[in-house]
Amino acid sequence: MHAFDVLGDPVRRRILELLADGEQASGAVTEVIRAEFGISQPAVSQHLKVLRDNGFATVRPDGARRLYAVDDTALREADAWLSRFRRFWTPHLDALGTEVARGRRQRRLAARDDDGSTG
Structure with missing residues (x-):
């Protein structure tokens, strides 16, 4: 999936905005996204997986919680592509x-x- 395919989805962009403020528990991300977009917890999990699988987010276990953070790998690639424009x-x-x-x-x-x- 191309970076802009990932970023083209408003839910994923919003998740990245939340993660840009610092590491977030998946439950906290889900709570905000469910309130703003009205989607289910499994749907939020799928968006987090897409971000993770495409280099936009990292996850680490913390006891029973999963903590997500921005991974700048794909963002740097998108920025490099945009540089010519x-x-x-x-x-x-x-x-x-x-x-x-x-x-x-x-x-x-x-x-x-x-x-x-x-x-």
Whole structure:
């Protein structure tokens, strides 16, 4: 399965978001996913298995619990594939960053002028 096939599923993307915050017990992941997507525990387990089998997540036993964490192997591969396309959005993001900084500076200067402050 290609990385983007794995990431194309909103449930798996959400699971990765949860795991990005740190290691999670499968029960905690299942609780959130069931509440948000209304799917069964076996379905959540299948999504966790797909993530694990495709290099997006790791699992380790901790007593009766299974703890999942992000495995960056497949994410690095997806990032490497995307790298050849960054030229399409990087200049736009850089320009946006410049405009945001310019707006902040203008607001700061306007606030200073309103306060009657000098530099």
